[in-house]
Amino acid sequence: MKHFTKLAIAAVVAGVTAGAALAQELYTPNLAYRTGPFAATGIPLMNGQADYLAMLNARDGGIGGIPVNAEECETGYSTEKGVECYEKTKGKAIVTQPWSTGITLQVLPKTNIDMIPILAPGYGFSPMMDGATFQWAFNMPAGYWDAADMIVQYLESQGSLDGKKIAFLHLDHPFGKEPIPVLEQLAAAKGFSMVPIPVGLKEMQNQSAQWLQIRRERPDYVVMWGWGAMNAGAITEAVKTKFPMENFVGVWWSGHDADLRIAGADAKGYKSISWSFPNQDAPVMAAIKEHVVDKGLSKSDAEEMSGVFYGRGIVISAILAEGIATAQAHFGTAEINAEQLRWGLENINMTAERISELGLDGMVPPFSTSCADHTGHSGGWMLEWDGEKFVKVSDLLTANVDGYKALAQTNAAEYASANAPWPVNENCSATN
Missing domain, CATH: 3.40.50.2300 (Response regulator)
Structure with missing residues (x-):
């Protein structure tokens, strides 16, 4: 049951959409930082994330027919405010997006108790790649x-x-x-x-x-x-x-x-x-323009939308949406909960074909997750500034994960011991 084709997901979601009218929303709060010393980088990321989900809401009625509520809770990149935002939003959230390694480290033990998955794409605590130990934490598609x-x-x-x-x-x-x-x-x-x-x-x-x-x-x-x-x-x-x-x-x-x-x-x-690249010719960009930008629903502008960070925000929300759709297909319900989304996030299979189906051509390398691997290790491209914009100057590079897998397992075990009692997924082996 690990992987699903587009047709399989569509078939199951179509079967549950009939009852979606009774559903309220998929609550996916974002612990944003549009203010503070890191605002210049936070704003385009948040805009890209928001515009992708706004596009899904406008074009598809959300995911599986249920609108997505990606409410932002402003942290200013402050760890203290980040923890406050987590506590404020966790009641009905199916995911938390900390947006800071410091905040991630603070909420990491809390999520075990609250049973809410952390989605920290490309950031956070690197040993989170060990999914058996960090059951609720994901830093796909690649870690530090x-x-x-x-x-x-x-x-x-x-x-x-x-x-x-x-x-x-x-x-x-x-x-x-x-x-x-x-x-x-x-x-x-x-x-x-x-x-x-x-x-x-x-x-x-x-x-x-x-x-x-x-x-x-x-x-x-x-x-x-x-x-x-x-x-x-x-x-x-x-x-x-x-x-x-x-x-x-x-x-x-x-x-x-x-x-x-x-x-x-x-x-x-x-x-x-x-691990991301801004492709202005990707179909997703045309969809966002039609359903979000042209309707005056975006906070972004043309220059920002052509950049790396706006495009990365799109990819991040696409990963979240894929986890939601995968969970909906597996559990046969559009209105999934946090525990079901956790399963969806660890069974993502972003093949080249699926990336193209989502309209993300050239914007993210293929990757997949499992109960043992919560990072996916997609690899990435070396980008170079040509004086006006970033361009690719390498083929896809992939990390030698075997070189530090033992280090990750050791650090994960030390973290679990220091934070005992720490629940570990005993049913998950390194091959799952």
């Missing part, structure tokens, strides 16, 4: 450890890393520290040295001290785990200090068009790994 591995793979494709030095410029926050275990492991295996350079929340816009250190260290590459104002600050400093932009690579949250436009052509060559 995948990103670290793929970045190193790409750099290695440019020449041996043996004896090279990589400066790791990162936000001094749980998000920024996530890839360190895998980067350290890769450094030992491939012979490069890694120099961690943290950036405090109050230093994001003025990184002169960090870039002075980079000049002193003379690294071969700078890898950035930046977010919000930190990205623009780092790119501005890199240009000012004449660091070779072709040797500057960021995680997917450091690949925001608006940050690069500040430097324009001077930032040409900067790169970012990404």
Whole structure:
């Protein structure tokens, strides 16, 4: 029962839609951050997410005939406010979307008790890939450890890393520290040295001290785990200090068009790994224009809609919608609950064919999940700023998950032990 074709889903949903008139809504709250120091990145993501679900509501009457209520609870990216939003919305929610690694870590133990799945696409606690331990947490289609591995793979494709030095410029926050275990492991295996350079929340816009250190260290590459104002600050400093932009690579949250436009052509060559890509010719974009934009229902604009983060927001809501549709098909009801959605999220099969059926051509790589694998490990593309926009400069890269699977299992076991009693899915093996 793991995978479903489009026809199978349609057949079951058609059978339950007749009773959908009695249903209220599918409540999928989003712990948004349209304000605060990270608003510049939050706004296009939230707009993309909202527009995709608004399109489904307008075109299809929602999912399975039930409208989706994607109410936003503003956190400003504050962990404290994020927890408050979680508590405020959990009563009728079928999913929670924390939108911060810090918030994710705080609500992670709560979701075991409340039985609400966490959807944290491309962020959160990397060992959440271990679905047997983290039954209610999902970071599909790819996690931070995948990103670290793929970045190193790409750099290695440019020449041996043996004896090279990589400066790791990162936000001094749980998000920024996530890839360190895998980067350290890769450094030992491939012979490069890694120099961690943290950036405090109050230093994001003025990184002169960090870039002075980079000049002193003379690294071969700078890898950035930046977010919000930190990205623009780092790119501005890199240009000012004449660091070779072709040797500057960021995680997917450091690949925001608006940050690069500040430097324009001077930032040409900067790169970012990404599990999403903005394809303006994808059918989903035409559907959003017809059902949302042309009706004045979008908060976005043409420039933002052409960017990486708006497109990523679309993909994120499409993943959520696919989990809902998969659960509806399996349980034979359109009005699913949180526990049923958890099953749907761990039985997603986003094949190339299914991605095309959803109108997302070229916007996300294929991936699938299972009870053991809550990340999917889709892989990603290396994007490069050409002075005006991001373009793909690599074929699809896929992470060597086997290289850190044992590390994930060890960290998951340590987390479960530290938070005992911690429920584990005893019926889920590594092959499920």
